[in-house]
Amino acid sequence: MTSSKSKTLNPAIVRDDFVPAEDYTSRDFLEKEKQKLWTKVWQVACREEELKSVGDFVTYNIHDESFVVVRTAEDRIQAFYNVCMHRGRRLTAGCGRTRVFHCNYHGWRWNLDGSLNRILDRDDWKGCPSVSDEDFSLREVKTGTWGGFVYINPDPDAEPLADYLAPMPDFIDPFEFEKLRYRWYVSVKLPCNWKVALEAFNEGYHVAATHPQLLENAGDDVTRSFIYGKHGMFAYPTATRPWGAPSPRTGKPLPEDLRPGLVNFFDEMNHTLRAIYTERDTEAVRRLMTETEPSADINTLMEPMVGFQREAAEASGAGWPEVTMEQFGKAGVNWHVFPNQIFLMYFDGALCYRARPNGDDPDSCIYDIWSLVRYAPGAEPRLERQNFYGDDDWKNFGAISIILQQDFDNMEQVQKGMKSAAFNAARTSPLQETSVSNLHRWVRHYAMEEDRSETGRKGTAAGGLPQ
Numbered sequence: 291m292t293s294s295k296s297k298t299l300n301p302a303i304v305r306d307d308f309v310p311a312e313d314y315t316s317r318d319f320l321e322k323e324k325q326k327l328w329t330k331v332w333q334v335a336c337r338e339e340e341l342k343s344v345g346d347f348v349t350y351n352i353h354d355e356s357f358v359v360v361r362t363a364e365d366r367i368q369a370f371y372n373v374c375m376h377r378g379r380r381l382t383a384g385c386g387r388t389r390v391f392h393c394n395y396h397g398w399r400w401n402l403d404g405s406l407n408r409i410l411d412r413d414d415w416k417g418c419p420s421v422s423d424e425d426f427s428l429r430e431v432k433t434g435t436w437g438g439f440v441y442i443n444p445d446p447d448a449e450p451l452a453d454y455l456a457p458m459p460d461f462i463d464p465f466e467f468e469k470l471r472y473r474w475y476v477s478v479k480l481p482c483n484w485k486v487a488l489e490a491f492n493e494g495y496h497v498a499a500t501h502p503q504l505l506e507n508a509g510d511d512v513t514r515s516f517i518y519g520k521h522g523m524f525a526y527p528t529a530t531r532p533w534g535a536p537s538p539r540t541g542k543p544l545p546e547d548l549r550p551g552l553v554n555f556f557d558e559m560n561h562t563l564r565a566i567y568t569e570r571d572t573e574a575v576r577r578l579m580t581e582t583e584p585s586a587d588i589n590t591l592m593e594p595m596v597g598f599q600r601e602a603a604e605a606s607g608a609g610w611p612e613v614t615m616e617q618f619g620k621a622g623v624n625w626h627v628f629p630n631q632i633f634l635m636y637f638d639g640a641l642c643y644r645a646r647p648n649g650d651d652p653d654s655c656i657y658d659i660w661s662l663v664r665y666a667p668g669a670e671p672r673l674e675r676q677n678f679y680g681d682d683d684w685k686n687f688g689a690i691s692i693i694l695q696q697d698f699d700n701m702e703q704v705q706k707g708m709k710s711a712a713f714n715a716a717r718t719s720p721l722q723e724t725s726v727s728n729l730h731r732w733v734r735h736y737a738m739e740e741d742r743s744e745t746g747r748k749g750t751a752a753g754g755l756p757q
């Protein structure tokens with residue numbers, strides 16, 4: 291990056307209500323992210339369930355870099371730059387199981403732990419500098435696990451993963467994400483910057499306009515977002531209407547019987563999202579209609595509703611996490627783990643997103659979507675990764691999820707619109723979209739080191755939710 295190039299970037303400071311447009315559109319900004327952000331942060335590479343046996347590996351690509359994450363022992367996962375140390379061929383691709391990493395070009399080989407296994411005609415290098423086994427071993431990067439997710443960090447001086455994620459696990463650990471397994475796994479190429487894609491899932495403010503059908507049963511849809519260091523979350527702490535009721539925006543009255551709305555909510559989500567809430571939850575909630583009173587308020591309904599769902603999960607052998615109602619309330623609805631992971635959770639399921647830049651193109655990204663469910667051991671479906679990598683594949687996502695298609699339908703237009711001469715910044719809501727602006731504050735913290743003194747806003751929670 292030349293200094294003249296960096297001068298083209300607007301040094302404007304991100305505010306809760308202001309995110310410079312170039313963060314999404316500038317090639318220079320993307321290059322800075324590549325050099326200074328992705329090389330320094332913990333980022334989710336895969337799930338532990340993808341690395342069941344020794345030798346199982348998954349490749350993780352970010353920009354034009356690639357890593358291979360591999361189980362090297364029953365209790366050990368390691369990750370390496372996915373490159374041959376001879377003449378630079380990518381070592382492997384996709385995922386699978388292997389005993390050694392073998393380069394197809396000239397046949398150099400490495401053991402699973404990255405140590406050198408073989409160099410063809412090694413004596414050719416006799417007398418040359420830097421030719422020890424060590425010199426030729428694969429270059430390792432840091433790994434860590436939390437909640438069944440495997441994270442990597444290319445920075446050798448990176449802080450421990452637990453410190454990086456804090457305080458998020460305090461809220462989420464009771465949900466036992468490590469016991470979730472893939473219900474489905476989809477990866478889609480989207481015609482927008484990785485942050486445009488991620489942010490479509492980092493606030494609830496868009497629901498009224500983008501998913502109007504969800505206003506029928508989800509209660510008051512006004513959100514508040516909260517910042518926890520680099521990470522963020524949104525929830526509904528100011529809701530004036532309970533779950534199961536139509537949003538006040540609909541103009542519809544508060545129903546006397548909330549039960550049909552709750553049943554409809556689960557039905558709707560199960561059919562149009564196919565994630566967070568399980569089919570098991572959807573069936574179990576029907577018991578409300580016969581086993582509770584029509585006049586019961588939401589506080590009276592929550593305990594039996596969750597109880598029915600727990601019974602169903604335990605009867606199936608899936609088990610249920612010990613999450614108290616207080617923990618459930620405090621955990622909020624939707625978390626952003628800096629820089630590029632989002633998840634929403636219920637007691638026995640979660641929906642996780644990961645956005646990655648697609649090579650060096652600021653107008654394209656790869657969006658991974660993981661529906662996770664708590665299954666009885668051995669009852670989980672076989673993992674199939676579905677890739678939608680054609681240019682227009684994202685337009686045909688409705689069969690997977692109607693709700694996600696509605697989200698995707700905004701993204702291309704956002705990316706185009708942000709390049710308009712009339713648009714210099716996103717004017718994010720200082721109450722409902724601080725999770726979005728905070729992402730940019732921290733991306734800039736890494737990507738534009740000269741801005742660092744202006745960042746570092748920590749632990750503030752707009753709206754007053756206790757941390």
Ligand code: FES
Pocket residue numbers: 374375376377378379393394395396397398
């Ligand atoms: S490039 Fe890999 S062995 Fe030659």
Ligand SMILES: [Fe+2]
Pocket residue numbers: 490491496497500501693697
């Ligand atoms: Fe959405």
